[in-house]
Amino acid sequence: MVIQGDKIVGVLDWIDSFYGDFVYDIASLDFWMPRLQLPEHFQQYYAAKGIAVPAFAERLRCCQCYMALSGLRFFAKFQNRDAYHWTRERVIDIIR
Numbered sequence: 685m686v687i688q689g690d691k692i693v694g695v696l697d698w699i700d701s702f703y704g705d706f707v708y709d710i711a712s713l714d715f716w717m718p719r720l721q722l723p724e725h726f727q728q729y730y731a732a733k734g735i736a737v738p739a740f741a742e743r744l745r746c747c748q749c750y751m752a753l754s755g756l757r758f759f760a761k762f763q764n765r766d767a768y769h770w771t772r773e774r775v776i777d778i779i780r
Contacts, residue, residue: 710726752775756775
């Protein structure tokens with residue numbers, strides 16, 4: 685919680701706070717919101733800055749497969765068939 689004086693002014697959610705590959709954050713946003721095309725924007729930005737990101741595509745797919753497995757487990761547990769099928773189709777498209 686973020687406190688200012690005697691008031692709560694914010695709550696930080698650290699559930700997905702990881703130490704590791706920053707590509708995970710890009711993969712997470714792209715997995716659930718592919719219409720934003722974040723990997724493409726990210727690559728354009730880094731290319732313009734002259735920064736190489738080795739094995740970007742492979743790292744992105746690896747993180748997205750991890751998210752898919754977690755999502756499939758979650759949606760199966762709560763019997764959310766629509767979300768389960770969407771997640772399944774999304775990861776199949778990614779690994780093709």
